[in-house]
Amino acid sequence: MNPLGWLPKRRADLLTDQQRQRCTQLPRAQPLDSTALSATRLVVVDLETTGLNVHRDRILSVGAVVIENNCIDLGSQYECTLYRENHQVSESILIHGIAPSAIAQGVDAADALLDFMTFSGECVFIACHAAFDQRMLLRGLRLDLGYKLRHKFLDVAELAPMLCPEANLPQGGLDDWQAYFGLQNSQRHNAAADALATAEIMLILLAKAKAQGLTTLAEVKSRLGQWRRLRHARVGSF
Amino acid sequence: MTREDRFAQAGKTAVMQNVHGTISFLLAYPPFNLMEHAHLAWLVEHAQLRFYAAGEQILHPQDGPVQQFFVVKQGLIRGERLITGQQEPDTTFEISTGECFPLAALIGERATRTVHLAGEDTFCLTINRNDFVSLFRRSLPFRDFALRGVSSLLDQVNQQAQQQASESLGSHYSLDARLAELTDRAPITCTLDTPIRAAVKLMHEASVGSIVITDGRQAPLGIFTLRDLRGLIADAATDLEQPISQVMIANPSHLPSSASAFDAAIAMTRQHIAHICLVDQGRLTGVVSERDLFSLQRVDLVHMARTLREAPTLETLVALRSEIRRLVDSMLAHGASSTQVTRIITLLNDHSVCRAIELCIQEQGDPGVAFSWLCFGSEGRQEQTLHTDQDNGILFVASSAEQTEQTRQLLLPLAKRINQALAACGFTLCKGNIMAGNPQLCLSASEWAERFGRMIESTTPKNLLASSIYFDFRVVWGDADAAERMFQSVLKRINGNSLFQHQMAQNALLHRPPIGRLREFILARSGTEKDTLDLKIQGLGPFVDGARLLALANGVTNSNTLARLQALRAAGVIEPLDADAYVEAYQFIQLVRMQQHQVQDREGQPLSNRIDPDSLNHLDRRILRESFRQAKRLQASLALRYNL
Numbered sequence: 001m002n003p004l005g006w007l008p009k010r011r012a013d014l015l016t017d018q019q020r021q022r023c024t025q026l027p028r029a030q031p032l033d034s035t036a037l038s039a040t041r042l043v044v045v046d047l048e049t050t051g052l053n054v055h056r057d058r059i060l061s062v063g064a065v066v067i068e069n070n071c072i073d074l075g076s077q078y079e080c081t082l083y084r085e086n087h088q089v090s091e092s093i094l095i096h097g098i099a100p101s102a103i104a105q106g107v108d109a110a111d112a113l114l115d116f117m118t119f120s121g122e123c124v125f126i127a128c129h130a131a132f133d134q135r136m137l138l139r140g141l142r143l144d145l146g147y148k149l150r151h152k153f154l155d156v157a158e159l160a161p162m163l164c165p166e167a168n169l170p171q172g173g174l175d176d177w178q179a180y181f182g183l184q185n186s187q188r189h190n191a192a193a194d195a196l197a198t199a200e201i202m203l204i205l206l207a208k209a210k211a212q213g214l215t216t217l218a219e220v221k222s223r224l225g226q227w228r229r230l231r232h233a234r235v236g237s238f
Numbered sequence: 239m240t241r242e243d244r245f246a247q248a249g250k251t252a253v254m255q256n257v258h259g260t261i262s263f264l265l266a267y268p269p270f271n272l273m274e275h276a277h278l279a280w281l282v283e284h285a286q287l288r289f290y291a292a293g294e295q296i297l298h299p300q301d302g303p304v305q306q307f308f309v310v311k312q313g314l315i316r317g318e319r320l321i322t323g324q325q326e327p328d329t330t331f332e333i334s335t336g337e338c339f340p341l342a343a344l345i346g347e348r349a350t351r352t353v354h355l356a357g358e359d360t361f362c363l364t365i366n367r368n369d370f371v372s373l374f375r376r377s378l379p380f381r382d383f384a385l386r387g388v389s390s391l392l393d394q395v396n397q398q399a400q401q402q403a404s405e406s407l408g409s410h411y412s413l414d415a416r417l418a419e420l421t422d423r424a425p426i427t428c429t430l431d432t433p434i435r436a437a438v439k440l441m442h443e444a445s446v447g448s449i450v451i452t453d454g455r456q457a458p459l460g461i462f463t464l465r466d467l468r469g470l471i472a473d474a475a476t477d478l479e480q481p482i483s484q485v486m487i488a489n490p491s492h493l494p495s496s497a498s499a500f501d502a503a504i505a506m507t508r509q510h511i512a513h514i515c516l517v518d519q520g521r522l523t524g525v526v527s528e529r530d531l532f533s534l535q536r537v538d539l540v541h542m543a544r545t546l547r548e549a550p551t552l553e554t555l556v557a558l559r560s561e562i563r564r565l566v567d568s569m570l571a572h573g574a575s576s577t578q579v580t581r582i583i584t585l586l587n588d589h590s591v592c593r594a595i596e597l598c599i600q601e602q603g604d605p606g607v608a609f610s611w612l613c614f615g616s617e618g619r620q621e622q623t624l625h626t627d628q629d630n631g632i633l634f635v636a637s638s639a640e641q642t643e644q645t646r647q648l649l650l651p652l653a654k655r656i657n658q659a660l661a662a663c664g665f666t667l668c669k670g671n672i673m674a675g676n677p678q679l680c681l682s683a684s685e686w687a688e689r690f691g692r693m694i695e696s697t698t699p700k701n702l703l704a705s706s707i708y709f710d711f712r713v714v715w716g717d718a719d720a721a722e723r724m725f726q727s728v729l730k731r732i733n734g735n736s737l738f739q740h741q742m743a744q745n746a747l748l749h750r751p752p753i754g755r756l757r758e759f760i761l762a763r764s765g766t767e768k769d770t771l772d773l774k775i776q777g778l779g780p781f782v783d784g785a786r787l788l789a790l791a792n793g794v795t796n797s798n799t800l801a802r803l804q805a806l807r808a809a810g811v812i813e814p815l816d817a818d819a820y821v822e823a824y825q826f827i828q829l830v831r832m833q834q835h836q837v838q839d840r841e842g843q844p845l846s847n848r849i850d851p852d853s854l855n856h857l858d859r860r861i862l863r864e865s866f867r868q869a870k871r872l873q874a875s876l877a878l879r880y881n882l
Binding site for chain 2: 072074182200203206207
């Protein structure tokens, strides 16, 4: 009897040679340096998971949309449902709407994540409430591939209130910002549609950033730092 | 499944899932709603989504040839052009959700002529020029849309480029085809001294129906056709060895080779001939026969005109008139434009009026004095639809007051009879009694000049209304010289009277085009006219009134609105791009009105100019809205010009 049997299984030990080989060839991460925003590959990612617990729940599907040169290429999008053994139906199915049958037909998780990381390339990831996606992806890649994710994440839920203080939506989520910018999106809550909605908001934010004189990744990073400190100070003073 | 396959499969799933949303967005708008699903999917897979903040510039004339095709996914694009002498740039068009740009520049492989700005925060789908071209090749509805007139309204299209594109992209034949395209062989010619027999031999060998007699420089001196030969042979005494100059028709009718098939048909109808010479810079370049105008023969136009002109009795004339309706139906079905249809109706109406006058003279006896038959209002402007009132008068020449009164008494009974005959032919009697049978409208040339002079000098509301009817004036029957001399003097008086012009300008701003600030239609709120707008008063009115004012003020003698606009364009009074846009907008409103009349007529309803814009399809509604916006621009330019 394994006393650690309740821990999630590290499937990374079961990888095939081919998968191991692919893992070593994945592109490097784009640092938040003096690269211009317009020259950066921004991959807007949205994960559907079995639940909201970043320590226990697992990735069910990955959706991604690419922004390059300030535009979304509709022809290159990514969505993949991951195959999970013994997937239990939970209340989360009401949110993500992925039927257990779709998961049973999904792509082997290791292959799917390898495909996704290959697709993403040398990029900065964008997400709404990015901390969640970052930690889910970090953990998923570690467990399924034994791969350490070094990619940077920019959070739309931070960038938006920073660039549009007039909206007065300090805690706004994807739906709030969609409503604020008057964006219509028909098929929300599948990973790719959520990614597209987030990407549309990101396009607006890129225009705002440019108007406010932010042109490089480093400038965005330093401005975010200031903004976080300012926000902490305000919250602290209450 | 190999790794690559799986990767491709995963990509496909994604494209299917998300691209689907974009496709269903596109499906709500033309031309996408008519396109095959596979073509739409192809479009979206090759599309990018871009965002433009309000005020951001998207295209500029100095950017060079346009590299992308845009569909507005959300937001508003504004086209702006700087007008000389004006501080603020002028918005020439607006493009909203579901609409595309810049079609003309893409097809013409050139830069846009207009600065395109984001009017508000805007998302656009874009595809690259190369992908646009492949889509243009693959999808027929897309191609039709890109080449349609709508684009010129939205984009002030270079029509030449459009036409050339449509020629190279697929054979196209219409009433607008240039005559040069209809004649593919060199004309058969001979000289003045060629014997008739030799000339006929030339015609026979080339198997053509006509020969043109030219001088050494290829200038046409005369024409001889098979019809003329028939007459010669019937006369046994004819010497076939005599020179052709003895029997040819001298000074043959001619048009430039750039004229349209429609122009040729009109000329043939007007002059009862079957051949027209094409002459460029004084030299013969071709001959167009009735047979070359294949598509027009189907609508039986030439035949119709001939029968009307030769109707033996009033009863026959009345019976023939009902045929005009069928002809208009058929012309609209063949895709004729509103201008073409109004010109045909006017032409056939003119033939009817002339024949009615002649038949009345036959019946009542010749009054023994020369007179000219004038018409006013829409008939004067040659803009009649099926729904037409009589507005007419008589002008005669007299030297003394006594002679004037005498002549009037001679002509009045005949004039009254003609009014009745025309009423029988379907020209409704004028409620305001603007008819030649009214003694106040049966005047000598000097009386007319005096009457017009009074209208100009004392600008009462009644006189202003009258001037908007009488100054759209034309001679339909009889000698035109006296009337034209009289009108020239009127034009001079108008030119020197700025108060009159100012009042006319105020009058021209009276009826506002029915669109609001939010670019939607303004409709009647209650009553039987609820939810409708008036195409004639609110839509055509601003163009008719504006063109009249500018024409009268600038000495342009044409009475037709489109001819006035074109003359004003040529005279530099209106900017060429503006004039073109006005012309197109006017034509489109007229077309919508005419189509509605045809439907009402077919269903036995009274003809009405009121329309519910919701009854139009999406595309027509958009063009109509844009047309009204052009009317608004014309009024704004009048207000600026006359400081109103």
